[in-house]
Amino acid sequence: MIELDRAGRSFKVKKRIVHAVNDLSFTVTPGEFVGYLGPNGAGKSTTIKMLCGILTPTSGKVRVAGLDPSRKRTTLARRIGVVFGQRTTLWWDLPLTDSFELIRHLYKVDRTDFRSRLRELTETLELGEFLRTPVRQLSLGQRMRGDLAAALLHAPDVLVLDEPTIGLDVVSKASIRGFLRRVNAEQGTTVLLTTHDLGDIERLCRRVMLIDHGRLAFDGTLDDLMATAPDASSIEDVVTRLYTGGATITTQ
Numbered sequence: 001m002i003e004l005d006r007a008g009r010s011f012k013v014k015k016r017i018v019h020a021v022n023d024l025s026f027t028v029t030p031g032e033f034v035g036y037l038g039p040n041g042a043g044k045s046t047t048i049k050m051l052c053g054i055l056t057p058t059s060g061k062v063r064v065a066g067l068d069p070s071r072k073r074t075t076l077a078r079r080i081g082v083v084f085g086q087r088t089t090l091w092w093d094l095p096l097t098d099s100f101e102l103i104r105h106l107y108k109v110d111r112t113d114f115r116s117r118l119r120e121l122t123e124t125l126e127l128g129e130f131l132r133t134p135v136r137q138l139s140l141g142q143r144m145r146g147d148l149a150a151a152l153l154h155a156p157d158v159l160v161l162d163e164p165t166i167g168l169d170v171v172s173k174a175s176i177r178g179f180l181r182r183v184n185a186e187q188g189t190t191v192l193l194t195t196h197d198l199g200d201i202e203r204l205c206r207r208v209m210l211i212d213h214g215r216l217a218f219d220g221t222l223d224d225l226m227a228t229a230p231d232a233s234s235i236e237d238v239v240t241r242l243y244t245g246g247a248t249i250t251t252q
C-alpha cells in the first residue's frame, strides 16, 4: 500500500544541502497500523509530505496505492486521507457541516454514501453537538475529531496521521485512539501514524519504524523495539536510548 525505495528528499539552505530524508526504503502492506517515530527534525513530516504528493522526492521512488504521489496527486487524493494535528484542513469560518459538504464536492463522493458515512462518523466521533459551529470556535479536541471525519469521508484506503493527539487531554486522546483502532480493524484502513506520544504507539501500533537523520534506524514489532534496551523500564526509556544512541538498533 505504501512503498519507498531508496527515497530521498534534500533541500538547499543557504548553499548547504540538508538531506531531510535519505535513502529510505520500507513497505507498508494493506491493513497494517504502523507507528512512525523519530526525534525532532528526523524527517517524519518530509516523508509524509512525499506520501501525499506535497513534496517530490529528489531521489528514489515513492508509491502509495500503486501511484506516484507527486505525479498523480489528484487521483491519489481519492485513496488517501491525511491529518496534520498542528494544522486544520477545514475551513476556518465555516460550520463543520459546510466543510464536510465542500469535501463531498471536491472528492466527488456519492451523496448516499456521503450521508451514511457522515452519520456513522458523527456518531462514533460524537460530532453532533457542534456540526453547526464554525471551525474557529471549536476546541482543539473537537477540531481534531472534525479533521479526522474530514479525512475519512471519502473512505480512503490509507490514512496518514501527523501527530493527531497533540495537545489533547487524556479523555480526548483515549477516544481518538479507540476510533483509530476501530477504523483500522473494521474497515481495514492502512494507517501510518507519526507521533511524539509514545502512549499512541503502545496502544495502537503493531509495528514501529524509527527514522533518525533521514534514515530508517529501526523497523520491527513493539516487542522488538523494547528488546533493543532489555533493562529499560518503559517505552520512553527505550526510545530515549535509541534517540541518543544508547541502544542496539536493528532493522527487519
Ligand SMILES: Nc1ncnc2c1ncn2[C@@H]1O[C@H](COP(=O)(O)OP(=O)(O)OP(=O)(O)O)[C@@H](O)[C@H]1O
Pocket (backbone or CB within 6 Å): 011, 012, 013, 018, 019, 020, 038, 039, 040, 041, 042, 043, 044, 045, 046, 047
Ligand atoms: N522546506 C524545507 N526547507 C529546508 N529544510 C527543510 C524543509 N523542510 C524540512 N527541512 C529540514 O529537514 C529536516 C527534517 O524535517 P522534518 O520536518 O521532516 O522533521 P520531523 O521529523 O517531522 O521533525 P518534528 O518532529 O520536529 O516535526 C530538518 O532538518 C528540517 O529543518
